[in-house]
Structures are given as C-alpha cells and as structure tokens.
Amino acid sequence: MEYLFDTHTHSDYSHDGVPSLESLVISAIDKGLKYLAVTDHCDKDCVALPGFDWVRQIDLVSRKKEISALKEKYADKIVLADGLEYGYAKEANDLYVQVEKTYPADYVINSVHVVEGVDVYFREYFEARTKKEAYTAYLNAVRESVDVPYAYDAIGHVGYIARMAIYPDKSMLYSDYNDLIDDILKAVIAKGKALEINTASKGTKCDLFHDTAILRRYRQLGGELITIGSDSHDPSRLCDEFQEAAAAALSCGFRYAFVYKNHSPSPVALDK
Ligand SMILES: [Zn+2]
Numbered sequence: 001m002e003y004l005f006d007t008h009t010h011s012d013y014s015h016d017g018v019p020s021l022e023s024l025v026i027s028a029i030d031k032g033l034k035y036l037a038v039t040d041h042c043d044k045d046c047v048a049l050p051g052f053d054w055v056r057q058i059d060l061v062s063r064k065k066e067i068s069a070l071k072e073k074y075a076d077k078i079v080l081a082d083g084l085e086y087g088y089a090k091e092a093n094d095l096y097v098q099v100e101k102t103y104p105a106d107y108v109i110n111s112v113h114v115v116e117g118v119d120v121y122f123r124e125y126f127e128a129r130t131k132k133e134a135y136t137a138y139l140n141a142v143r144e145s146v147d148v149p150y151a152y153d154a155i156g157h158v159g160y161i162a163r164m165a166i167y168p169d170k171s172m173l174y175s176d177y178n179d180l181i182d183d184i185l186k187a188v189i190a191k192g193k194a195l196e197i198n199t200a201s202k203g204t205k206c207d208l209f210h211d212t213a214i215l216r217r218y219r220q221l222g223g224e225l226i227t228i229g230s231d232s233h234d235p236s237r238l239c240d241e242f243q244e245a246a247a248a249a250l251s252c253g254f255r256y257a258f259v260y261k262n263h264s265p266s267p268v269a270l271d272k
Pocket residue numbers: 085111113156157
C-alpha cells in the first residue's frame with residue numbers, strides 16, 4: 001500500500017464510539033497513517049422512525065468546531081477528513097438533505113443499519129424472518145439507499161446484515177442473491193459512487209470480503225471506486241486487516257483504493 005489510511009472510523013461523537021476525537025487522531029498518527037476519515041454516526045433514520053429514542057444523536061455543532069481545529073493542529077502529520085456515516089431510511093431522506101446544507105463534510109458513507117423499521121444489530125430482526133426474507137429485505141434497502149436525494153460518496157458495509165445474524169450459516173453469497181446484488185453494483189457504478197470494503201466483518205461470511213465474489217463482480221461490471229475502512233469504534237482496530245483487504249482487491253483487478261477530501265476521490269496505489 002502506497003501509504004496507510006483508514007476511511008471508516010468512529011469517535012465518541014458516535015453513540016457507540018470510544019475514543020475522543022483528538023485521541024483517535026493521535027492514535028492514527030502514532031500508527032503511521034497519512035489519512036484518516038472520522039465518520040461518526042449521523043442517525044437521522046433513528047429520528048424519522050419510531051422506537052429509537054435511546055440512540056444519542058450526534059452534536060454536529062461541537063464536532064465541526066473540534067474537527068476543524070484538529071485539522072489545523074495536525075496538518076503537518078496527517079490529512080484529516082471530516083466524515084459522517086448516514087444511517088439510511090427513506091423516511092429520513094429530507095433530514096439528510098438538511099444536514100448536508102448545514103454540515104459540509106469531506107466524505108459521507110451511506111449505510112443501511114435499519115431494515116423494515118428494525119435495527120439488524122438485534123436478534124428480533126432475524127427471529128421474525130427466514131434468512132432469505134431477512135437478507136432480501138436488507139439488500140432491497142441497500143438498493144434504495146443508492147438512489148437517495150442527498151449527496152454521499154460511498155455505500156457502506158454491504159453484507160453488514162451477516163455480522164449479527166442468528167442463522168447457523170450466516171453467509172451472504174453472491175450466488176444466492178445475484179440479481180439483486182448486480183442491480184446494486186450497477187447502480188453504484190452508474191452514480192459514480194464507491195463500494196466500501198469494510199474489514200469489521202470478521203467471522204461472517206460475506207462475498208465481498210474475505211470471500212470476494214461480490215467485489216470481483218463489481219470489477220467485472222466496470223466498478224473502479226473502492227474504499228477500505230476498519231469501522232473501528234476503538235483505535236486498536238485502526239487499519240485492521242488492511243493488508244488482506246488490499247490483497248483481496250488486487251486479486252479482483254483493482255489497482256487503487258480511494259480516499260476522499262471535499263467529496264473528491266484520490267487514488268492510493270495498492271501494489272506498492
Ligand atoms: Zn455502519
């Protein structure tokens with residue numbers, strides 16, 4: 001890899017993040033990263049839908065001030081990108097249109113965490129559905145999330161559903177959902193968005209990483225924009241499994257991953 005970077009990380013501005021913003025930046029510098037996107041949760045899906053009052057909403061005003069100061073303070077050591085991870089729900093589309101007007105970010109990941117009104121982090125989502133029903137509804141939501149009316153840069157963690165699934169075989173294989181996944185990949189490419197390789201999917205079997213049928217198919221269809229993110233909520237996981245992710249991407253025909261500044265992608269060579 002040309003240099004170390006991480007495009008998906010959380011600080012304690014996220015309801016479930018551990019490190020303070022500054023300690024996250026310092027950890028990244030200590031680890032040798034030259035680029036860090038802090039992509040705290042902006043969960044307007046939890047505002048628009050009932051039953052999510054327990055999710056602490058992000059303080060965007062304080063965060064903007066703090067991240068702007070840190071960008072300057074550490075400018076000679078690291079490129080710090082002000083990112084957000086939006087939680088998609090179609091009911092929240094107008095709220096995100098408002099967020100982007102008032103909070104200009106460098107980089108936005110659009111992710112699906114809630115499907116049919118339930119967070120797929122919790123067992124109740126799976127208890128009420130067969131695996132086929134659960135994964136099909138999730139992939140339909142991911143497909144919808146590509147077409148939102150607000151700006152974003154990458155589609156986050158496709159296959160997230162498999163992380164917490166309760167089925168004996170959690171795997172989300174390309175061959176089981178090929179039409180739906182093709183539809184997602186073609187839409188991502190047509191919109192000029194990036195597909196994220198998220199390395200937090202350890203122990204689950206999703207065909208994007210470590211198995212790579214989805215990634216390979218994305219390349220076959222003409223996909224070029226990929227990002228690599230650890231989804232770390234704790235600095236010990238910064239760049240976790242990035243060598244494996246880079247090797248997987250190279251084996252599928254990608255030569256570069258991309259990092260974003262001001263919504264603009266820059267290539268990072270994977271074969272150096
Ligand atoms: Zn996420």
